[in-house]
Amino acid sequence: MKTNWNGVFPAVTTQFDASLAIDIDATQGVQDALVRDGVNGLIVMGTCGENNSLDPEEKRTVLKAAVEVVNKRVPVITGVSEFDTRRAIAYAKDAERIGADGLMVLPAMVYVPKPEELTAHFRMIAEATSLPIMLYNNPPAYRVNIGSDVLRALEDVPNIVAVKESAPDPRRFTDLINEFGDRFEIFAGLDDVALEGLMLGAKGWVSGLTSAFPQESVELVKAAARGDWETARTIYRWFMPLLHLDAEHDLVQSIKLAEQIMGRGSERVRPPRWPLTGARRAEVTAMVEKAAATRPTLKLKAA
Numbered sequence: 001m002k003t004n005w006n007g008v009f010p011a012v013t014t015q016f017d018a019s020l021a022i023d024i025d026a027t028q029g030v031q032d033a034l035v036r037d038g039v040n041g042l043i044v045m046g047t048c049g050e051n052n053s054l055d056p057e058e059k060r061t062v063l064k065a066a067v068e069v070v071n072k073r074v075p076v077i078t079g080v081s082e083f084d085t086r087r088a089i090a091y092a093k094d095a096e097r098i099g100a101d102g103l104m105v106l107p108a109m110v111y112v113p114k115p116e117e118l119t120a121h122f123r124m125i126a127e128a129t130s131l132p133i134m135l136y137n138n139p140p141a142y143r144v145n146i147g148s149d150v151l152r153a154l155e156d157v158p159n160i161v162a163v164k165e166s167a168p169d170p171r172r173f174t175d176l177i178n179e180f181g182d183r184f185e186i187f188a189g190l191d192d193v194a195l196e197g198l199m200l201g202a203k204g205w206v207s208g209l210t211s212a213f214p215q216e217s218v219e220l221v222k223a224a225a226r227g228d229w230e231t232a233r234t235i236y237r238w239f240m241p242l243l244h245l246d247a248e249h250d251l252v253q254s255i256k257l258a259e260q261i262m263g264r265g266s267e268r269v270r271p272p273r274w275p276l277t278g279a280r281r282a283e284v285t286a287m288v289e290k291a292a293a294t295r296p297t298l299k300l301k302a303a
Helices: 024-036 056-070 085-098 115-127 148-153 171-180 191-199 214-225 229-247 251-261 278-293 296-302
Strands: 007-012 042-044 076-080 102-105 133-137 160-165 185-188 204-207
Touching (some): 007 024, 024 056, 056 076, 102 115, 115 133, 185 191, 191 214, 204 214, 214 229, 229 296
Parallel strands (some): 007 042, 185 204
């Protein structure tokens, strides 16, 4: 199974109203704006979408709304982040029925599996659906590595097609390509090693800060694709202070605050997360405001 997944896939936020109920209109507004800004796909209910803060029925509602508003303009990939394999299979089946174009599957939450348990989790989900699957590797966050042994054991599963690589070591991109060739489509999954990933052969970028600055994100990936490394480096160097936020513990709050400052969404998050306060809020606000005032696209338009 091959897909046309490439380019920028923002991990979109889920928007909440003042009572912290899901605001479907606002969530669709965020999604539609990103598509109109030229992104190549959407990741719905990943980490930035606060997947594990949503009830099961809420997840289905958010996905239905995304499929509706995107209307096949770009692929809609939904996060599969559950506490056990049974729940993950049930959500994968519902996602296919609702109309998702693919799944981004995480290890089961809380429990840290042995490699054979991790392999079985992914295989059982894949066998329950015909949708293409991106595996999400993030060892710092989930305390387990989707290593070569796991990927080798899953090579025969036709609908496991991609890996979102969020390990902070860019050598992983070359190691995976050397070992598996083009068997898996590799995506950069950590914002502050995105250009390194693209330079080393990643097909695309699952991005957090794209939600606040989509135009620059799209231009960065386009520049890399055409080999215009000078433009890509210029955008990347401008972007890097914000991209580092994606590797911090409070990435969701920071990205939502950045969205709010840029007029693209609300900073509201569900507990146990809380919006940024004090010195941290001031620090992130200053970073976003500086970035907004020095946007590379402003210079390109002026020229």
